[in-house]
Amino acid sequence: MGVACRHTGAVCRLLGGVYGRGAGPTPAHCGASSRRGSAMSPRNGRRTGAHRAHSLARQLKTKRRRRDLDEIHGDLQPENAARLLRQEPDPDLPGCAQFYCLHCARYFVDLTSMKEHFRSKVHKKRLKQLREAPYTQEEAERAAGMGSYIPPKKVEVQTQPLEEVVEMEASS
DSSP, X not given: OOEEOTTXXXXXXXXXXXXXXXXXXXXXXXXXXXXXXXXXXXXXXXXXXXXXOOOHHHHHHHHTOOOXXXXXXXXXXXXXXXXXXXXXXXXXXGGGGOSEETTTTEEOSSHHHHHHHHTSHHHHHHHHHHTBOOOOHHHHHHHTTSSOOOXXXXXXXXXXXXXXXXXXXXXX
């Protein structure tokens, strides 16, 4: 009777199951060779079996991750909003960080692309998501049975005014 292989979880009957105990080299049957470039490794560089990388969609999700709704609610506070709308020019960001959508946490190249974004479905969806108040610890406790449930409050959210952006463009 063998022991589960430490690489694939399959039962290894070779040599009385020594591989399951962590002793010796990697068995040839499991596809995860201890030597680089062996006959069992794939040619394209991707690992197989239990070592398979996460899906491409999952990698792109983390690469293009946006700010969460509760963080954006914090950005909508007047002191934070003023700081974000009047940023110093940064050549590394699109439009030198002069055209920023508070609700979507996105930078734009120029005023026309920002106006276009304000009319887009993505921006309108984000406004709708932001209408609900952020989740709080009190609400979590009430949901767990430590109080009576009160539905979340609605917050009035409107697209940021463009006059501030026009004034900045005229002054430069």
